[in-house]
Amino acid sequence: MKLHLSAPPSNLLKSNIEITGSKSESNRLLLLQALYPNISIDNLSNSDDAQVMQKGLQVENGVVDIHHAGTAMRFLTGYFASQVGKEVVLTGSKRMTERPVKILVEALRSLGADITYEKEEGYPPIKIKGKKITKNKVSLPADVSSQYISSLLLIAASLQEGLELELVGKITSIPYIKMTLALLNGVGIRTSFEGNIIKVAPKPNIGATNLVVESDWSSASYFYSIVALCEVDTEITLSAYKKDSLQGDSVLSEIYTQFGVETTFEKNTIVLRKVAHQQMTTINCELQDAPDIAQTIAVTCFGLGIGCHLTGLHTLKIKETDRLEALYVELSKLGAAISVTDNALTLRAGNVIKSDVAIDTYNDHRMAMAFAPLALRTSILINDAEVVSKSYPDFWNDLEKLQIQIKKL
Ligand SMILES: O=C(O)C1=C[C@@H](OP(=O)(O)O)[C@@H](O)[C@H](O)C1
């Protein structure tokens, strides 16, 4: 599906949007619920990734296809490795077979798990024969993906002796590890995280516990970008959010003050308001803790004609696509002066934005959603726009509630 997006010349918006639960929190809680059936969950994510996770958890034997869902791939690897009597082949989309799992597989093997590669060493598909895991100490590199660590932490309390992890190297995407620990604590599991050691105490059972998932902050990022690109007094209200979020991407509320977006927490909503402000020429942003909002921020800067230097982006190359390369190609098509390295992106201030450029999305939901707000500055086309369903199936419907005109071509 190819979409043509445009907006009327005056863009002063006022709107309310409801976003469903965080896909990261949802996929963690779904796994915990499979281990501890007394857990109930409200405001689950309606994303494809949460759906494949739910389906995957129901499989006892056979093939589990998690499509593009990185968290499902990594979290289910730990889950099936520790489920005695279950035997599955875990696989996914073509891109998923290029996203590494070796660090996690080696950590699980050193704990006694039975996992073998079906094709290429280090990558899905993998065959997992569930085993009782009795060892309780493992050390693993922490600088490639936090999802390997979360995967181990999520099964940790269900193991006989609990688990102690030693994290080696610079720890990446730390808020996601802290989110996992906070959710474990939320269901009554004891944990500690000191220096590079994480300990999780064993917990065979959990009593009736209800958890409400906060809505997805990464999805909120596209509305931050829209408000930044709109006129003063534009106001978008998003629900349901809270100030003490577990999601690292909530740092958006601070980052976007630089673009004149003010956030107010009112009851269970956030109100994003465009205010008059001094526009900067260039911003610097370290995103090691919030890699999923890099694309949104780069495009906002381009739309505003602001330069940026974004760092801490080393994990972007192994996500749904090589996001650094994809940003380089697509922003260049629009007229940007951009350069990227293996872990950083630099955009020069003051570009003219070319009209009617068709943005390729590379099977990456965030490419489609990050570029959509540019419709407020010029008309733009989005190729394979259905990719958004990975995290935000209602995205285009919600965009239509704003004054963005969407035509299917
Ligand atoms: O644990 C999670 O829910 C996630 C962790 C991050 O991955 P990395 O730790 O691989 O950066 C993030 O990019 C991903 O969208 C979700």
Ligand SMILES: C=C(OP(=O)(O)O)C(=O)O
């Ligand atoms: C990287 C992402 O997801 P995952 O790694 O879970 O596929 C994302 O949603 O931006």
